[in-house]
Amino acid sequence: MQLEIVKDYDALSKKAAYILASQIILKPKSVLGLATGSTPIGTYNELIHMYKNGIINFSGITTFNLDEYYGLNVNDKQSYHYFMEQHLFNNIDIKKENIHIPNGKANNMDVECQQYENSIKEAGGIDLQLLGIGQNGHIGFNEPNEKFEALTHLVNLDTDTIEANARFFDSIDKVPTQAISMGIKTIMQSNKILLLASGENKAEAVYKMIKGNITPELPASVLQLHSDVVVIVDEAAATLL
Template identity: 40%
Template sequence: MAEIIIVRDNIEAGNIAASILLKQITAVPDTVLGLATGSTPLSTYAALSRSLRHADLDLSCVRGFALDEYLGVPPQHPESYRSVISREVVEPMGLDPNRVFTPRGTGSNIEEAGNEYEEMITAAGGIDVQILGIGSNGHIAFNEPGSSLASRTRIKALTAQTRSDNARFFDSLDEVPTHCITQGLGTIQEARHLLLLAFGANKSRALAAAVEGPVSATIPGSIIQLHPHVTVIVDEEAAAELTGSEYYRQASQAAAGIALSGVLA
């Protein structure tokens, strides 16, 4: 079962997630991070950036791979995920931009871009910690409902719901791309640690289905139930439909107590 941590708000969640990532980078200087975009991971990136400014760490070997990219959107576009990752992760954290990658969404032989990205991840030794959000329809990365649980990085059509959810980043819904290239569910499952974040009441139904419902392509996020190392950090609103919330709180408190006793011993 995933470790599920219920917190007050996204700021507290970001601080906890950042501490997990900082511990990983400190222990493994050439850590490979899996990077999500959208509004969900912003508090995590902000908290990690603050922590890194006060930590005496060499970040020159840290690498990163974004989950996805819009198809047909040039890298220099302000809402391409290449631009978003540069703006929200690479620059604030002081990472080497040449060691942070997004799937190729433009250029010739675009049908080969998925295989190219898979090869890059494999050459890097795989992803150590994959940051994830979850869509209101249960998607993770851009694996929409119905995606194969064994899928690899590939081109996908975006649902009307996902395009509507992402319209806030564009001037109009018409400007939101209709297709993307995304890491597959099988690709995501190969990361050594999954770190899923969810905030707000509009995520509560999808989160409950992903964490407590049957594993199904209808809720792509449910694939996390099959992973051996998952941390889920959610606010009270997102946790509202979790039937096991009382147990998750008790388990989190017990784990924190064990960790603290180890520090004080």
């Protein structure tokens, strides 16, 4: 695990964007795993800037998002479909058919999850997976005590996660209590993993991920077992290291 500590969120966003851009330049038909939440927004802004300046293009890129809320329509402003369109996809030249995000309104969740796994395999696997980390150590929506061997599946969200995400909704009562998420095993099958953490509220999770025991109680700790992980944190998130 390679750890890089940078000054602040802006520096984190730039460094993460450089790594993603390098992947795109070196392999124009890369398969990227993408994340949502507040942490990667700055990175996506940097990638858009690079695209508009002709440094990179996304015409050959295929993407798979980590997760989606269960029960939300794709055009719901709180859905991750909407998030990705607003913060990245609508601003670059990626082909719509190359964008993959779990369907939170699928009639059969078991079939949806299996089809998502099949699509990843058919694409050749994920070259570079972008991750954030929750305050409870979750990656994707894999909450504490989720099995490491899980593939894409329907997840019951912890109270901590629901409370953390409530800031994006009108009230906590409107936050979905379930989500479809790539499983830990799916994430670990990626060739390279890039995890970002910003803010003092992530410091404990970052410390346990890097220095703690490998346990499902702290899902991100499993990344210690991956052969190619880059962790970029700002000084606030690194206060306990």
